[in-house]
Amino acid sequence: MTTTKPQPVIDKPLLHYGRRTLDRTGPGTPETAYRILDVAPLTPHIGAEIGGVDLTEPIGDELADELRQALLEWKVIFFRGQHGFEQHHQVALAGLWGPPEANPFFPKAETAGVSRLAKDAMAIGMENIWHSDHSFMAAPALGSVLRAAEVPSAGGDTMWADMAVAYDNLSDEIKERIEGLTAVHDWVPSWGAVMTEEQIAQMRSKLPQVEHPVVVRHPRTGRRTLYVNEPFTTRIVGASEEESRELVDHLTLQARIPEYQVRFRWQPDSIAIWDNIATQHYAISDYFPQRRVMERIAVAGVPLS
Template sequence: MTDVLDKDFEKITLKKIGAYFGAEVSGADLSGEFDDVTFSEIHQAFVENEVLVFRDLIISTDDQIRFGQMFGELTVHPFSPNSDKIPELIIFDNKEDNPPFGTDVWHSDETFRQCPPLGTCLRALDVPEVGGDTVFASMTAAYQGLSDRMKNFISGLEAIHDFKPFKQLFDDDDEGRRELQRFELMYPPVTHPIVRTHPVTGNKSIYVNPQFTIRVIGMNEIESRSLLTDLFDLAKIPEYQYRHHWYNKTMVLWDNRSVQHYAVHDYWPKRRQMERVTMEGDRPFSSEENVIPDALKSRKSPQPIGANVNHGGHSPKRQFVRDLD
């Protein structure tokens, strides 16, 4: 059965691909400049569906870069394999002598930054027939699935994020330690709310991840570890997931403010070539703070959507979960 969404769109067609989130976009030609209406519709589809899939694209690297720039400034990842010519472009060329590094763990991209990227756009150039999927988890759905007691408990809490997994990239010698210290000064640990409010939709999501989140502020070590483990485990619940199998010429755009992802490393040592651009985002906030919605809109964003994400008209709470109170 095909679920066609948002029939009001003029320029694009959306097909639902996950129960709570995820949609496939067709009808948009991304191989050049596109008009404001097309961008506005794609942007609305992006924030409402959290993950967008574009298939059978005949586009160039420049087209992908231009597409990313419609959403905001592109960022340069401090630790990834960036292109020499275009530092904003990350080139993944994983193969036998270049195994994938550090992406087989649940995360939202670069939450060690004060202003983590709002979205990531990844395009498959040459991918294996089997394996190498990316699994996404809607942390909006995960939040909505919590009991009211748990929502109240984590409301207002903050956690520290740190680029810890990348520290092993530095050599264990004087020069390596000096270099690491330089990066630690550039990217000191940052504090983000555990419940993040999406700046466009206003939806709340769980904003901690096992790759970068190290501690809950105001808790002792045991309490912090225990709470973080429980929250990290939410991404593993299949009902909150959409698993994407890649084909060449497919591009996926995901909203780092509302989803986490996990790149499955089961394809290695086969070759997998992808290109990625990442768009600068806002400083995460929780709606318990004072919010001025107009000031929080991303550059080039259309008018705020306002409506909550429908998640296909279903409550994301799993059917067998009952409130215990």
């Protein structure tokens, strides 16, 4: 008697044929005319360097509106040469989008909501992974403001991936299969790897597993966005173990496609602001034994739908 080897749930082609859909905004969105900001795109659909603004000066209503619009349009925006930019400026800047959100794993590293993230010659560091901040929380962070305090002479770049574009380019078959599905997000497989069982139990009481839609509607644009990531999305609710693993693997790997990404080379006093629902990011750990010091503040989010 012969047996037939089970076919994979998802057939993964080695090559992509034809053009990709790389839309900066959703269908029907009008073009933005900026009166204050100088917007220099880094790719056609994600990432732009912003000129014409000194973020150490008070931010008036018109400038605030343009900054918010630029972030919605480009998903991550960059500023260079912001000398004299200090923590109170960072708090005020992040406040344009909402109140600060504490990182539950670095409470002692924060001052006024700003986390100081240092990697120096004493710490080789570890390879990063594509992720969306705080997706293991019921209301994940809406965005982040990150300042480069000290950077290596080479290396230490950060990349962002556009997850609305990632959704747009899924096959019709996959879109149909994931419509209405939810996924479990959990911090234990990642953060728990460096914690004791007692520490995990204590933190678990504060941070239980949560579920989010596999495809979310962006809370401010309504655009459909793929919302799964490698470290925190553990399974698809209601799917068999095999189907869940196949789907999670296929969907999380979409962030690795270069056409969906932008890469930013840091300089001292550079600043990045990113939309944490629309993007995932990856900090490249290639600069040992040099030093890299960043200061970040996250913006509190809302439950996703």
